[in-house]
Amino acid sequence: MMSFFGLLIGIVTLFIIGLGFPLVIQGERRFSYLCWPYMMGIGFVIIIVSLSISINWLAVVTGVVGATFVWGSTELKEQAVRAEIGWYPFNNRKVLLPFAKIIEKWKAPHL
Amino acid sequence: MINLLGLIAAITAFFSIWFGHVAVRKIESISPTIWIPSTIFIILGIACEWISLKAFSLQIATIFGILGITLLFDSFELSRQQRRIMKGHAPANSDNPRHAKILKEYPAATTMDLLKREPMGLSLAIPDDSRVMKK
Numbered sequence: 375m376m377s378f379f380g381l382l383i384g385i386v387t388l389f390i391i392g393l394g395f396p397l398v399i400q401g402e403r404r405f406s407y408l409c410w411p412y413m414m415g416i417g418f419v420i421i422i423v424s425l426s427i428s429i430n431w432l433a434v435v436t437g438v439v440g441a442t443f444v445w446g447s448t449e450l451k452e453q454a455v456r457a458e459i460g461w462y463p464f465n466n467r468k469v470l471l472p473f474a475k476i477i478e479k480w481k482a483p484h485l
Numbered sequence: 486m487i488n489l490l491g492l493i494a495a496i497t498a499f500f501s502i503w504f505g506h507v508a509v510r511k512i513e514s515i516s517p518t519i520w521i522p523s524t525i526f527i528i529l530g531i532a533c534e535w536i537s538l539k540a541f542s543l544q545i546a547t548i549f550g551i552l553g554i555t556l557l558f559d560s561f562e563l564s565r566q567q568r569r570i571m572k573g574h575a576p577a578n579s580d581n582p583r584h585a586k587i588l589k590e591y592p593a594a595t596t597m598d599l600l601k602r603e604p605m606g607l608s609l610a611i612p613d614d615s616r617v618m619k620k
Binding site: 376379391407434436437438444454 | 493499507534538541543547552554605
């Protein structure tokens with residue numbers, strides 16, 4: 375007997391990962407790469423929320439959305455460099471989120 | 486009651502994206518052809534999806550379902566990575582004959598990794614109108 379659960383979840387995962395690209399581009403453009411701890415934190419919160427969801431497919435989708443946020447947070451620094459060298463539009467009027475000056479002293483994650 | 490399926494999916498998605506990201510860059514850089522690694526990724530991806538279809542537990546189906554799709558996407562990413570090399574958006578490996586050919590044929594191609602630095606917070610792009618010499 376075949377179960378299409380994994381295949382369907384895989385396809386949905388591909389679309390969710392695809393949404394991670396505009397998330398990183400817009401996140402960096404609007405809030406600078408210094409929003410990475412916020413994006414990572416949101417990702418971990420979403421993953422923790424998935425633990426309390428009893429509907430299997432919804433728990434999986436929620437977990438993958440959380441993982442996409444965590445992954446996106448590690449891509450923000452490189453995206454900032456891409457915008458600076460002109461591969462993406464550069465916004466010089468970014469909104470800095472609270473504690474940006476402190477976050478600037480931390481090493482931004484990159485994998 | 487805690488449902489671990491979301492956490493399993495999150496861990497699988499994160500590590501398969503990470504593996505794919507690093508593997509595509511490395512393999513594209515050293516491989517003399519694109520089609521051989523692409524074919525291997527496709528075979529592995531289909532194998533993972535097959536395991537997922539036949540799996541008795543949702544956990545195994547989830548892990549292999551996500552892993553399989555990311556491997557299939559990585560086969561496509563190998564070609565996209567080559568296009569990045571052509572545009573100079575990723576460093577070419579001059580020891581790779583395929584990349585050496587790209588370096589000769591595409592003026593934008595470079596061996597420098599332009600992304601390997603810290604952000605400075607200012608635009609370093611040259612405005613289009615300043616590229617034309619004014620009379």
